[in-house]
Amino acid sequence: MTTNNHSDPLYPDHEWLATNKSAVQQLNALLEYAQQVEVFSKKADAAFRAGQWLKMLNSLKEEYQALEQQQYLLNPVYLTYANGIKQALSKEAAVNVNGLKAIFAQCSDLIIREFNLGATEQIPAALVMIEGMVDRGAINESILKPLLFTKYNGDINGTLAFIKANVLSVANIKEIRTVREVVDEVLAGNAILIIDKSDIALVSEVKGWESRSVEEPDTEAVVRGPREGFVETIRTNTALLRRKIKNPNLKIEALKVGEKTQTAICIAYIKGIVDERIVQELKKRLDKIEIDAVLESGYIENLIEDAPFSLFPTVGNSEKPDNVSAKLLEGRVAVFVDGTPFVLMVPYLFVEAFQVSEDYYSRPYYTTFIRWLRWFAFFTSTVLPALYVAITTYHQELLPQALLTSIATAQEGTPFPAVVEALLMQIIYEILREAGVRLPRPVGSAVSIVGALVIGEAAVTAGLVGAPMVVIVGGTAISSFLIPALSDVNALLRIMLIIMAGFSGIYGIILGFILTIIHQCSLRSFGVPYMSPLAPINVSDLKDVFVRFPWWAMRTRPRVLGGQNPLREKAGQKPKAQTNNN
Amino acid sequence: MWQRRLIPVIICILLSTMLTGCWNRKELNAIGIVQGIGIDKTPEGQIRITFQVLKPSSKGGGKEGGSDKAVWVTTSVGATIQDTVRNATKQSGRKFYVGHCKVIVIGEEVSREGIEQFVEIFQRDHEFRPDVLLFIARGKAQDVIEADNLQEKVPASGIANLATATFATSNVPKVTLHDFAKTLASKTSAPFIPGIEVVEGKKDGKPIKVVQIDNTAVFKQDKLIGWLNKKEARGMLWLLGKVKSGTVVVNSPQDETQRVSLEIIRAASDVDVEVINNQIIMKVIIKEEGNLAEQASAVNLFTPDIIHELEARKRAGIEDEVNAALLKAQQELDADVFKFGEEVHRRNPKLWKDLKKKWDQEFPKVLVKLMIEVRLNRIGLHKRPQTAEEEG
Numbered sequence: 001m002t003t004n005n006h007s008d009p010l011y012p013d014h015e016w017l018a019t020n021k022s023a024v025q026q027l028n029a030l031l032e033y034a035q036q037v038e039v040f041s042k043k044a045d046a047a048f049r050a051g052q053w054l055k056m057l058n059s060l061k062e063e064y065q066a067l068e069q070q071q072y073l074l075n076p077v078y079l080t081y082a083n084g085i086k087q088a089l090s091k092e093a094a095v096n097v098n099g100l101k102a103i104f105a106q107c108s109d110l111i112i113r114e115f116n117l118g119a120t121e122q123i124p125a126a127l128v129m130i131e132g133m134v135d136r137g138a139i140n141e142s143i144l145k146p147l148l149f150t151k152y153n154g155d156i157n158g159t160l161a162f163i164k165a166n167v168l169s170v171a172n173i174k175e176i177r178t179v180r181e182v183v184d185e186v187l188a189g190n191a192i193l194i195i196d197k198s199d200i201a202l203v204s205e206v207k208g209w210e211s212r213s214v215e216e217p218d219t220e221a222v223v224r225g226p227r228e229g230f231v232e233t234i235r236t237n238t239a240l241l242r243r244k245i246k247n248p249n250l251k252i253e254a255l256k257v258g259e260k261t262q263t264a265i266c267i268a269y270i271k272g273i274v275d276e277r278i279v280q281e282l283k284k285r286l287d288k289i290e291i292d293a294v295l296e297s298g299y300i301e302n303l304i305e306d307a308p309f310s311l312f313p314t315v316g317n318s319e320k321p322d323n324v325s326a327k328l329l330e331g332r333v334a335v336f337v338d339g340t341p342f343v344l345m346v347p348y349l350f351v352e353a354f355q356v357s358e359d360y361y362s363r364p365y366y367t368t369f370i371r372w373l374r375w376f377a378f379f380t381s382t383v384l385p386a387l388y389v390a391i392t393t394y395h396q397e398l399l400p401q402a403l404l405t406s407i408a409t410a411q412e413g414t415p416f417p418a419v420v421e422a423l424l425m426q427i428i429y430e431i432l433r434e435a436g437v438r439l440p441r442p443v444g445s446a447v448s449i450v451g452a453l454v455i456g457e458a459a460v461t462a463g464l465v466g467a468p469m470v471v472i473v474g475g476t477a478i479s480s481f482l483i484p485a486l487s488d489v490n491a492l493l494r495i496m497l498i499i500m501a502g503f504s505g506i507y508g509i510i511l512g513f514i515l516t517i518i519h520q521c522s523l524r525s526f527g528v529p530y531m532s533p534l535a536p537i538n539v540s541d542l543k544d545v546f547v548r549f550p551w552w553a554m555r556t557r558p559r560v561l562g563g564q565n566p567l568r569e570k571a572g573q574k575p576k577a578q579t580n581n582n
Numbered sequence: 583m584w585q586r587r588l589i590p591v592i593i594c595i596l597l598s599t600m601l602t603g604c605w606n607r608k609e610l611n612a613i614g615i616v617q618g619i620g621i622d623k624t625p626e627g628q629i630r631i632t633f634q635v636l637k638p639s640s641k642g643g644g645k646e647g648g649s650d651k652a653v654w655v656t657t658s659v660g661a662t663i664q665d666t667v668r669n670a671t672k673q674s675g676r677k678f679y680v681g682h683c684k685v686i687v688i689g690e691e692v693s694r695e696g697i698e699q700f701v702e703i704f705q706r707d708h709e710f711r712p713d714v715l716l717f718i719a720r721g722k723a724q725d726v727i728e729a730d731n732l733q734e735k736v737p738a739s740g741i742a743n744l745a746t747a748t749f750a751t752s753n754v755p756k757v758t759l760h761d762f763a764k765t766l767a768s769k770t771s772a773p774f775i776p777g778i779e780v781v782e783g784k785k786d787g788k789p790i791k792v793v794q795i796d797n798t799a800v801f802k803q804d805k806l807i808g809w810l811n812k813k814e815a816r817g818m819l820w821l822l823g824k825v826k827s828g829t830v831v832v833n834s835p836q837d838e839t840q841r842v843s844l845e846i847i848r849a850a851s852d853v854d855v856e857v858i859n860n861q862i863i864m865k866v867i868i869k870e871e872g873n874l875a876e877q878a879s880a881v882n883l884f885t886p887d888i889i890h891e892l893e894a895r896k897r898a899g900i901e902d903e904v905n906a907a908l909l910k911a912q913q914e915l916d917a918d919v920f921k922f923g924e925e926v927h928r929r930n931p932k933l934w935k936d937l938k939k940k941w942d943q944e945f946p947k948v949l950v951k952l953m954i955e956v957r958l959n960r961i962g963l964h965k966r967p968q969t970a971e972e973e974g
Contacts (some may be wrong), residue, residue, distance in 0.1 A: 393607050396615070397681035397709070401739065404615065404682060405652070409611040409638040418609060503600070505607075511599055 012172040026079055033067075033074055040067060078102035081179045088177050093124045093196035096182075100119035100128055103183060112185070113144070117195065118152045123159065126161050128182070133189030135208025142169040143191060143204055160198050168193075172205035187262065207235075214240065217319040217341065219484065222358045226322045230341035237321075237336050237343065241268060242408035244325040249273075252336075255286065258294040265300070266336040268324075273331050275562040278526050282333050282346060297337040297344050304335075304346075307523050311489045314525040323357040331525075331563030347561065348524035349532060351545050353485035354378070359548050359563050367548045375546065381490050384508050385426060386497035388472045389418045394505030410466040419502025421465050425473040426495055428455055433477070532560040550574075584971055611638075614676035617653060618738030620723030621700055622689040624659055624846060631666045632727040633655045633678060634738045644838055652735035655728050663703045664813060666916060681709045684742040686716050686759070687778060689723040693799065693806035701766065701804070704759055712760035715745050718799040718806065720779040729780050745776065748795045751829035752819050752846070753812040755798060766776040768924055770941045772917035773801045774818070777809060800917050806913045810907065817907025821920045821950075823851030825966040829875060832895035835888050840879035844896050844958065846872045853922070855929040856951075861935075862944065868900065874961040882966035889958050897954045904952060912946045922948055 005170050019517055040063055047056045051437065060161050072078070077099020080087030090096050097112055104110040120354050146167045162328065164173055176182060182192055182201055189207040214236065217229030225494050230237045249271040257265050269279055285304040297317060297417045306314045324334050335344040354374045359367045379567040391398050391408060399407065412562045414421065432451040456474070460467045463505045474535060480490045493516060500508030522531035533541030541558050543549040552573035620632035637654045656673050660666030686704065688697055702712045719726045749756040751769055754776040765773040768817050777799050783792035798815040800808050802863030810818060819825045827846050836841040854865040874892070877883060883892065923941050927934040937944055 201668065392610050396608075396610070396613070396679060397711070401682055401684070405636060405638070405736070408610045408636065410617060412609065412638040502607075504602070 005450050019280045026076075029079065031073060033070060036070070037067060040064065052489060055288050072098060072102045072105075075099045075102050077179050081183065087179050088178060089182065089194070089199045091197055091199050093126055093194050095203075096194050097126045097128075099179065099532065100182065100186075104186075105201075108157060108499060115144075115148065117147060117159070118150065121152050123152065126194045127191055128186055128189040128194065129206075130186055130189065131264070133207065133209045134191055134244050135206045136168065138206040138208065139191055143193070143206070147193075159183065160195060160200055160202065163195075164192070164202060168202070168204055170204040170206060174203050175200045176203055177201075184262065188264075197468060200309060209233075211236070220318065220320050220323065220357065222356075222361075225361045226320070227263060228321060229319045230321065232339050234266060234336050234338035237341070237547065238266055238268065240321040240327075241334075241336075244321055245270065250328070253283075257289050257300070258291055260292040261294055264338040265294075265295040268328060268334040268336060269332075270328050272562050273329065273557070273565050274333060275331060275564065277562070278331075278333055279345065281526055282335070286335075296340045297342045299333065300335060300337055301344055306525050310519065310523060311492055312350065312520060312523060313485075313489070314348055314523060316344075316345040316352055318345060319343070320357060326357060326360065329568075330557050331561040347528040348530075349525065349528065349560070350530050351534065352518060355544065360551075364548045364550045368546070371546055371548060377479035377482040378486065378490070381476045381483075382493045383497060383509060384476050385472050385480070385494060385511070386501035386512075387423045387506070388469070389422050390499055390501040390505040390509055393418050393502070407466070407468050413463050414466050415464065417502075418469075419498060421469050422473075422498045422502075423495065425455075425465060425469055426491075426498065429473055429477055430491060528560055528562070533558070584930040586890075597833050599602070608677065608679070612676060613679040614674050616678050616680045616683050617640060617667065617736050618687065618727055618741065618775035619680070619683055620687040620689070620719065620727035621663075621692055621697075621960050622723050623692050623695075628659050628661060629663060629666050630657055630659050630724070631663065631670070632724040633670060634727050634736075635674065635678070636736065651730070651737070651814055653737065657724060675837070679709065680707070681711065682716055683710060683747075684738045684935075686714055687719050687723040687726045688716070688775075689719050690721060690799075690806065692723075693801075696804045697801075697806075698766065701759065701763055705763055710759070712763075713758045715742055715774045716757050716759055716762055717741070717745075717795075718775045720796070725780045725791070726778055726793050728791045730783075730785065732783060732785055737793075741778065744793070748776075752816050752825040752829050754795050755816055755819060757823065762871075765921070765923070766801075766906070766930075769803075770918055770938065771921045772911075772915075772919045772924035774815075774919050775799045775801070775808070778904060783951055800911070800915055800919055801882055802915070802917050804888050807917060808839065808910075810910060810919075813903050814907045814910045817903035818911070818919050819854075820849070820904050821851060821866060821907065823849070823868075825849040825870075830872070830896050830899045832892065832899055834877060834879035835891040835895070836881035836883070837879035840877070842877040842879070842883070842892065843875040844892065845857045845875040847959070853925045855926050857930065857933060861949060863927065863949045863951055864920075864925070865951045865953070866904075867955065868904070869955045870896070870898070870900065871957045873959055877967070880967050880969045884961055884965050887939070889961075893956050893958050897956045900954050901952060904950075904954075908950055912948070916942060916946055920943050 011054060023540065038079075043063075044060055047060065061345050075095060075098045077087070077090055077096055081103055088097070097114065100110075100112065107130075111129050113127040113129075115125055115127070117125050125147070127139070127147075129139065146169060147163065150163075150167050152162065160175075164175070176185065176192075177200055182194075185192055185203045191204045191206050193202040193204065195202075211233045212231050214228045214231055218228040220229075224259050228240065230240060242250060242252070247270070251267075251269055251271050253267045255265050255267070256262050267279065267282060267286070282304070285301070289300070291299065291303065301313075301315045301317070302308070304315065316327070318327070324345065328334055332345050332347065335346070337344070354371060359371070386491050392411070396404060410416070416424065432447060432455070434448045436451075439447055456470055459465050460470055476494065480487050480494075482489070493512075497509055497512045500512045502508075504511070521529070521531050523534050529536060532538055533545060538560050540556060541560055543554055544558070552569070552575070555569055555571065555573075557563050557568055566568060590688040595758050614633075615636040616633050617636055618634040620634075622630045622632070624630050633656050635656065637652055656670060658666050658670035658673065660669045667678055667680075686700075688700065704714070705712070714841075717726070727738075728742075729737060731737040734740035734743065745754075745756050748754050755774060757773075758776045762773050762775060765771050775798070776795055778793050779796050780791050781794050783790055797812070797819075798807050798810040800810055816825065816828070825846060826849070830844045830846065831841050832844060834842045850866065850869040851869070852867040854867075856863040856865055874883065883889070907919075911917055918941065922945065923937075926937060
């Protein structure tokens with residue numbers, strides 16, 4: 001039998017190619033098989049005639065079994081599927097079942113439960129599913145039991161309708177007619193019922209696999225606010241979102257990406273709030289994706305982002321339903337990807353890195369203070385080590401006398417130039433951080449001890465690095481934790497600026513800074529300027545940037561997102577004190 | 583295709599940014615941080631500079647080390663300042679960095695010969711700060727730089743602190759390099775620099791040499807010509823409106839043997855020029871406000887009459903100081919430390935054209951008409967001494 005070289009036998013996609021050739025190929029395959037059978041018969045015949053059949057018995061047996069095996073592959077269901085044709089199911093249950101067996105050959109997790117419907121009618125039927133992806137209880141109680149203990153009449157079409165209407169106690173049932181659909185549904189974790197004399201299969205949705213329960217995510221921890229986080233199952237995730245926004249205008253459009261993984265993806269947005277052009281653009285970009293596998297939303301992010309060569313992310317992500325809901329209500333679009341709790345959100349603006357969901361749950365004054373602190377920390381964590389290098393090696397006059405004295409005292413006798421020292425400490429810090437993330441929890445504390453002792457204490461005592469440098473790197477590290485969304489950008493920018501400061505002092509820092517800002521201003525995320533509402537300035541949107549206005553004052557959604565329905569609330573929401581008439 | 587052409591352009595732009603930048607990278611442990619400079623002349627007529635250089639202890643943490651001086655002192659000789667500074671590296675092994683130099687002390691002897699050449703390089707060199715403090719040593723500058731300080735581990739910082747603290751008495755001025763150069767540039771005004779001298783002090787029972795600020799050196803152009811004592815210096819500062827604080831001590835109105843301290847809270851001066859019959863009259867209004875700070879007499883001073891009397895005495899005290907300054911500057915030194923020339927220039931530019939050339943002859947003849955307004959605002963928390971009689 002010839003295999004089709006042009007299409008993938010596991011998942012055929014090039015139907016245009018296959019359709020033209022399939023008939024020929026099918027015939028070729030049959031012919032080849034027939035020839036092989038003929039060769040085998042002749043061989044066996046010759047062996048008998050020669051009287052040596054006892055000798056050849058074993059090899060003949062093997063050959064016969066191989067031929068029998070091949071016969072499976074001649075199953076029309078399998079052949080059409082392998083050749084990538086949208087082939088209808090066969091009327092014979094056995095053909096369908098054998099076809100599926102051939103398609104799922106060597107898939108030990110496939111279960112095909114063959115049985116007969118009814119005690120008297122004895123209609124052959126089969127239930128196909130993948131073990132571990134279906135809910136066993138539901139299969140046994142809601143599907144098999146009613147199917148086996150119900151009486152049917154002889155009419156097959158009637159039987160199917162009867163089963164659908166009266167027998168299966170499953171919420172979601174649909175009819176499918178093609179082999180490909182059957183395969184997809186089986187892989188999606190549904191149970192397929194195939195009945196003899198019917199070319200329609202019934203899909204019962206009984207998905208039920210082991211999954212993590214909804215728990216508080218490690219990222220985006222809050223003191224006040226909902227603690228639930230997304231899980232790895234897309235339906236659970238969309239349900240978590242739906243529970244927040246109980247409105248039919250919350251649209252959750254489904255599609256599949258990944259030729260091998262067939263990963264489910266959902267685009268969620270709120271019709272009437274979102275700028276439709278953003279949704280269109282997102283769909284266009286998602287449609288363009290042709291990749292074999294999507295294992296995490298990072299794959300999608302890489303494939304749809306505006307500035308793939310930029311350090312700065314132009315697609316946001318979150319692990320929390322309340323955060324995603326808030327973004328949708330501002331007019332953003334979310335992308336759920338099956339298999340990951342991280343949901344993507346576009347458009348993503350620079351200022352979003354400084355906004356945390358808890359900001360909107362706490363009172364505005366402290367929040368505003370924290371916002372300033374975040375901006376300050378971002379600035380510090382990017383520039384501080386570079387500034388230290390620049391000032392101590394080029395611009396000593398900028399330091400106050402007392403500070404210069406103590407720094408000079410500490411640097412006395414350290415072997416490396418300041419820039420090397422800064423880079424070294426920075427890299428050691430990154431190593432420690434990465435080690436802390438990757439290590440198993442029980443070993444994690446060892447890292448912090450070694451880090452604190454060796455780097456903090458011993459290195460200074462041994463005179464390898466100056467104490468101020470340790471202080472600077474430590475302060476920088478802590479500052480960078482305030483803006484987790486930009487921590488990767490931060491680390492890279494920091495190292496870049498340290499190098500520039502080492503080469504050309506504060507001039508280098510300013511140069512690097514200007515280049516960075518120019519670059520940031522040139523970015524766009526799904527048509528929205530990345531630095532907005534700062535550049536271009538949008539005064540109305542500034543109420544949620546450096547200052548978080550109280551909710552009664554944040555009447556409009558961010559205008560830069562171009563939504564259709566800018567008003568969030570009615571005017572005059574500011575609470576008034578009840579005047580006492582006495 | 584256009585991208586392929588763009589890449590070299592971008593590379594060129596990026597590389598060109600590396601053409602500029604901050605030049606002269608110097609690690610902290612490769613420089614000697616100069617804290618103070620003393621300038622003298624050798625008998626051979628060469629310049630001798632004494633440097634006070636920070637000595638960072640390698641022990642880490644500036645606090646330990648106890649009574650050790652945190653500096654070391656080195657001297658170097660050369661033909662010019664630049665030459666001398668460069669020569670200093672022959673001993674130190676570290677390049678001297680003067681961006682943090684606090685004080686420049688100039689020897690009295692050199693000052694009499696003129697100090698403009700020093701001021702010139704200190705201004706020209708980018709490292710020197712314009713606000714570095716200037717002092718004239720009574721004697722050799724080297725001694726001042728080598729002297730110890732009772733409190734500070736860096737004696738130069740001690741001198742700088744001394745200047746700030748002493749300035750609060752308004753008995754000596756505080757003069758920075760910039761101030762001096764500015765006055766020098768006016769050609770007719772006489773610059774002044776506080777003097778500093780080495781005296782005996784005691785630390786831990788051992789006699790050591792310490793410095794103290796004393797008197798004020800007056801210059802004619804850039805040459806030292808004489809000294810003002812504390813009283814004269816205060817008188818000069820009154821006229822310049824630079825008195826900020828201090829005390830005026832007067833006799834108690836009720837008991838002439840006892841003293842009363844009157845604290846100066848704020849003061850200002852206003853100078854106007856009048857020419858009558860070719861006689862230049864400077865009309866100076868000095869406004870002063872102050873409090874009663876202490877009194878030694880056992881009488882109640884808290885009556886309007888006595889307050890007025892105290893004000894009158896304070897006015898007389900100020901007038902006395904101003905007159906002493908005028909006498910010294912006009913008659914003895916013929917140095918316009920009061921910047922009267924500049925005032926004439928400002929108020930009467932036409933007249934100044936003629937006067938400018940012969941200001942040295944005109945200045946001693948200038949008449950000063952003083953108007954002193956004093957006020958005694960508060961007498962403190964205490965109404966009268968415990969032993970004083972209560973008024974009916």
